[in-house]
Structures are given as structure tokens and as C-alpha cells.
Amino acid sequence: MKKYIVSTSIAAVLLLFNSCATNPVTGKRDIVLMSEEQEIALGAQSDPAVLAQFGLYEDKALQQFIQQKGQAMAAVSHRPELKYDFKVVDSPVINAFALPGGYVYFTRGIMAHFNNEAQFAGVLGHEIGHITARHSVQQQSKATLAQVGLIGAMVISPEIAQLGDVASQGLGLLFLKFGRDDERESDELGVEYSTKIGYDADEMADFFLTLQRQQAGSGQAIPDFLSTHPNPGDRYTKVHELAAAWKKKENLTNAKVARNDYLKRIDGLVYGEDPRQGFVENSVFYHPELKFRFPVPSGWGYQNTPQVFQMAPKDGSAMMNLMLVPGETLEAAAQALMQGFNLQPVESKSTTVNGLPALAIVADQQPQQQAQQQQQQQVIRTLTYLIRYGNNNYSLMGITTADNFDNYFQTFSSTMQSFAELKEADKLNRKPERIRIVTVPQTATLSQILQNNNIKQDRLEEFAILNGMELTDRVEKGTMVKVVSH
Template identity: 75%
Template sequence: MTKHTSIALATAVLLMFNSCATNPVTGKKDLVLMSEEQEIALGKQSDPAVLAQFGLYDNQQLQKFIQTKGEAMAAVSHRSNLNYQFRIVDSPVVNAFALPGGYIYFTRGILAHFNNEAQFAGVLGHEIGHVAARHSVQQQTKATLAQVGLIAGMIISPEFAQFGDAASQGLGLLFLKFGRDDERESDRLGVEYSSKIGYDAEEMADFFLTLNRLQSQNGQSIPDFMSTHPNPADRYETVNQLAFDWKKKLNLTVADINRNSYLKLIDGLVYGEDPRQGFVENNSFYHPELKFKFPIPANWQHQNSPIQFQMAPKDGKAIMNLTLAPGETLEAAAQQTLKQYSLQVVDSKSTTVNGLPALAVIADQQQQAQQQQTQVIRTLTYFIKYGGNIYSIMGISTANDFNNYLQSFTNTMENFSVLTEPDKLNRQPERIKVETVSQAATLSQIFQRNNIKEDRMQELAILNGMELSDRVEKGTMIKLFSK
């Protein structure tokens, strides 16, 4: 059993002990499922799983920025006693989310879509609001965090269909879902907290419009704070009114927006998928840094993270994982894996895979089904030694289904090979490039002058929070794409 599964079980035990506590925001008594100490401990235990799933974004200046701004805002929140941790994770998904106890995460994808510090601050205040009002503790009854372990760790389970759901939802399983009242309360708190440290909270409302356009443009899911619970148009009006009221209450005659300083901060930010961490093209997975490749079965879904690459058919009856295996030798790596997952060897053979030394192992694990009937999980794992690492590619299904997927498993595993194609090895991520407009023109004309392809102009307009027809004055900073 993995550490993350243990966390989920511990959470289930905690849910058995209901208690009433005073809500720090409302002052009213709430039925909560854990003490503050337990809440903090749960966030601390779950944080490594989130970081393993996404990885921290490698930019110390940005990490320092979010921690500094977060601490300033947390100090004026209703739970300033918590030791908040603010992190930027390396994901292109546009989102921000919070774990119990004060762990708050922004993706680099959402940073790319802010156009000033005030927008950033409004969303930061919103997420702190979820923690301050203990929304995540209330949502813990849905066992959302237990799913972190399912996705972040290689868990052998008969419930393979859950991975299929995760692949179709992107990374949504990690984001706690809040109800209509929770979202409205966090909107209110986001306005309050960002206003109290001097920002113009009206910009938070403007960012809602950007996210609505983003969803309409490509149909991707939007963050929890922009979910369809409250009507987005109503929220825009409400946040604007709240911002006006707080400016008046605080006598905030000059509120900070800080557009140029923010744009300079994200100049060079990785945008979209980062191919250096591995990418999929023409039904194959390529890893330029580690210099390997392998095919993906046709019509299988896939998900990449810093610790593993997962593949699964849409029916959810099988799964394959590629990870690094511990151990100095193939035999040692196999033994540790067998022990970790309580697997019993059925067959084993030494072999080579495209000239690389390998060990192929078929092994079983007994699983207790919901009907209390024992079913057998069967695995095929190829341990492959290459480049100073040992790679484990494990295919998993029930014993009854194993032969149906064996060809797919072996085709992927036996076609693992050294990556030599220069165009794949040298693939670079796209980045945000901030430029100052030298001559007034419409946004569309500026894009044309900078050789932006027509099919990407609307995407870039949304990224800038502008319309293509907007006139942009000389000296204005805008975002462009660069390699």
C-alpha cells in the first residue's frame, strides 16, 4: 500500500468524527469533519503528491513573487495564524486550487493569462478565501484528496476506469469542487483581501471575462472559481460592485493594477505543453531530455507527469505506466517492484529491447472485490536499463482480460528505443514574449507585423485580454509567442 493510499484511509477515519467549530469568516457554528490540527496535517501530507503530479515550475523569481504576495494577503485574512505555502506548479492547465491547511497552487497556465498584478491578486485572494472559510474541509467528505494518490502514484487497482475518467478530465481530479455559496463567498473574500493590500479588485472581474472567452474558444474546462455554479455574468457584476464598496470603505483612491511590472515578470514563461518533459506526436511518446521513445497503443488515452507516463484504453480495463525503477540492477529493480506491490511472479525472462538489456516479468496480485470475491490482477513489466536509469513499463489488467491487452503491452514495451531524431531531441517549448508596441495599430495588425499565424490570433488576443479589433497605443506592452 502506498503512502498516498494511507493518507486516503486516514482521511476516511477522520470523517467518522464530526464536530462543530466556529467558522473563522462567518462567526457561525459549522459542522466540520476535522480539527484545525488535522486539517493542517492533511494538507502537509498531500502537498508532496501534488508536487509529484505537476512538478514545481523552475523560476525562483516567480516562486518568490507568489509566496511574498500570498503572505501579505494571508496576513489580512480571517486565518492569519496558518503557515501558508504558495507554489507555482508546472502545468499548462489554466487553474488555481487549494488544499486544506493553507497550501495554495497556481499553474503556470493561469499566470500566462493574467495581464496585471491586480488580476493575480484577486484570484490569490479567492483561493485564500477557500482556506479561510474552511471550504476544503467541508468538501473533504467527497474524498477528493484520496484521488490525488490514485493519479500521482502507480496504484494497482481493479478500478481502472477511474484513470480513463482522469484522462478525459485533464487534471481536474486534483481540484476541489465547491458549491454556489462557497464560490460566492470566496469571490467576496478575494475582493476584500486583495483590496486590503492595495489592489484594484475590479480587475478580478475583468479576468472572469478572459476565462469565459477561453472556454468559448477551445471548450476547455475552466477553474473552480469560474465554474458554472453562479452565473458568470452575475459574478462579474457582483465583483465589480464589491470592489467599488471596498474602495470606498478603505478610502482606496489610488488602487494598484501594476500591468507592466507583471508582464515583465512573466516574460519568457513557458506556454502550453513543455516538450522537454516529454511529448506525444503521431501515436508515440518522445522524451528529449532522457532520449528515449516508444509507441502508444492506438486510441489509448495518455497523461504525462514528472514521475510517470500513463496510458489507458477508453474502456478503462487496462493501464500502462512508465516510471523510473529503483535499484542498481535489473534484478534488484524487479525485486523492489514486486515487493512494493505484493506481486507474485508467474514468469520471468532476461531479454534485450532494441539492444538494451531488459528483464520481462509477469506477476499477479490478489485483489478483494466489492462482492468479497477474490479476483486476480495480472501485470507484465519490462525493466529496461538505459542511460544510467532503469525504466519500468508495467501493463496491468485483470487476469481474465490480460490476453486481450497483451499484444498492446508488448508492442509498446518491446519498441522502447533510443531517441536519435534531431527534430525531436531539439524540440523547444513555446514561451511568452513581451514586446512594447512601437506604432499604434489594431491588435490584429500588430500580430500580422509579428508574423503570428491567423489561426492563433484569437488565442493570443484572449491571452492579452483584448479583442483583435482593439486599438493598441504606442508604448503598450503586449504578449506574443516565441520559441
């Protein structure tokens, strides 16, 4: 027994030694449990899941812009040999994130809130910094990744989440919480990289203030690169100090800000939720392009992505989702759905939902044998209505434990039986808000300018934050500002 313990200890030490790698940024040895080849492969495998979850924003000029600036910055980074890929994804949430191996994503929401190229470049450098310093790899080596959460901050049991999240593979990487040291290091790298391609890194610190104001005003979640730092004031000061030092080091006397160039670039950008992809109003989900509607249960939260619409009560004890299922017939779609989620039908019947042919199926998912051995897990029971509408099969699936099923059956079934064709003209013709860049005709306060451009009183602070200004700021004639129109 003692000999076995000694042998095992030696093997563990050898494994630890072999798992060390030189950090490209610090030059020090890090403990990482994957090679660079594995890191690159992980990013490449996860990229399709990211695009499935968020969708690619359809603006060729904006995609070319982020690629061009990203590649220029990658070339001066500590890992220029990686094959980087930069994308703007179609999400209103204000965020930017990176996957191992060179994949960087900015939401259209964060693109809307930058007010010049230098702010954009600072955050771009920050995200590249997470990749060059291998922060994601280090974090994954410290702990097993959890699957992506379903409904924001809601807590949903892993068994239920397994059925609800159809694009989870690799997306846990997006939710890694980097430590303060990692964020501080990425701030430093963001300053370094953006300065090296000629931008004024002071602007990155100013953008942190925009994010703080936005979060305080709306209560929405903020990106990890802001939220993980305990003292934003210290961080703001530190970035300014770093920017001054790097300007001196690079002898950069005419650092670029490029405010007007950037604002022109985002003129027409979709702002906020895009109703064409579906929207919730007065507890009803409407989808103008696919022309259907159904209610959201009272008090339930929801999340809409290109792939799935999900709803759940706040306690996370159940959930419902809507998705498309391939199949020439409802029966073929039902078979694919049952197999895909490893469900065993308990009962099923043919029916109609507001004149549309449908199948109603109760089915169970038994815990896997391995899970049963590790801990006692409950049987998951589902109610699914498969509805044929147009040329599509719509699956509305309610998911909870077998013990809770009777409590949720009425909520599930009444929601599903309310699925119907969307006919209201005002919903079918709903258009998204888009950012419009206007030039101030005469000097005035920002508040006056916004009101003159039909921004309502209750949204003035929102647009002050969007412009990185205060409502009382005097804006000079000829200055460009952001407003919105349909």
C-alpha cells in the same frame, strides 16, 4: 436492544456536537470532522504529493513574487495565524488550487494568462478564501475523498487506478468540487483580501471572461472557481459590485492594476507543454533529456507528469504507464517494483528491446481480503517490461483485469518492445515556447500586431485570449503585449 440504540444515539449527538467549530469567516458553527491541527497536518502531508505530480516551476523571482503577495494577503485574512505557503507549479493547465492548512498553488499556465497584478491578486485572494473559510475541510467532512483521476475525465476502475497513480496520497483534495455557495463566498473574500492590500478587484471579474473564452475555444477543463458557478454573467456583475463596495469601505481611491509590472515579470515564462519533459507528436512519446521514444497506442489518451507518463483507452478498461525504478540491476528493480505494488509474478524472462537489456514479467495483484468481503473484485494482471538504458531502469507496465489481459497483451507488448533510443536531431533539440513581452511600435489592431510578430493565423484567437483582448481591438503605441518565441 432499545437501550443500545439510545446509547448509540446519544454518542452520535455528542460526536456531532464535538465536531462543530466556529467558522473563522462567518463566525457560525460548522460541522467539521478534523481539528485545525489535523487540517494543517493534512496539508503538510499532501504538499510533497502535489510537487511530485506537477513539479515546481524553476523561476526564483516568480516564486518570490507569489510568496510575497500571498503572505501580504494572508496577513489581512481571517486566519492570519496559519503558516501559509505559496508556489508556482510546472503545469501548462490553467488552474489554481488550495490545500487545507495554508497551501496554495498556481500553475504556470494560469500565470501566463493573467494580464496584470490585480487579476493575479483577485484569484490569489479567492484561493486563500477557500482556506480561511475551511471549505476543503467541510467538503471532506461531507464525503470520503476519492483518489485522483488518472487520465483527465476518463473512467478507470479503482483496481486499475490503484496501480497507475503513484502520487495519489492527498491529491484527492485537489479535486474536491466546491459548491456554489463556497465559490460565491471565496469570490467575496478574494475581493476583500485583494482590496485590502491595495489592488483593483474589478480585474478579477475581467479575468473570469478570459477563462470563459479560453475554455470555449479549446474545450479544456476550467478551474473549479469558474466551472461550479451556474451563471457567469451574474458572477461577473456581482464581483464588480463587491469591488466597488470594498473600495468605498477601504477608501481606496487609487487601486493598483500594475499591468506593465506583471507583464515584465512573466517575460520568458514557459508557455504550453514543455518538450524537455517529454512530448507526444504523431502518436509517439519523445523525451529529449532522457533520449528515448516509444509509441502511444492509437486512440489512447495520455497524461505526462514529472513522475509518470500514463496512457489509457477511452473506456478506461486498461492503462499503461512509464516510470523510473531504482535499483543497481534489473533484478533489483523488478523486486522493488513487485513489492511496491504487491504483485505476484506469474512468469518472467530475460530479453532485449532494441539492443537494450530487459526483463519481461507477467504478474497478478489479488484483491485484498477486506475488498473481497465487501464486493467481488477481479484479479488485476500486469505485463511489465523493465528496460536498462543508460544508468536508469525504465518500467513500462500494462494494467488490466485478468479477463481482459489477452485482449490487451498485443497492444502492451508491441508498445513496450518499441522503446528505443531517441536519435532524431529535431526532437532532441526541441525547445519550449516562451512568452515574450513586446512593446507596440505603432497603433494597430491586435490582429495586425500578432501577425507582425510571427503568430500564425490559426493561433491568432489563442493569443487574443492570452492578452485578454479581441483581435479587432486597437492597441495604442507603447502598449505591452504577449507573443511567443522559442
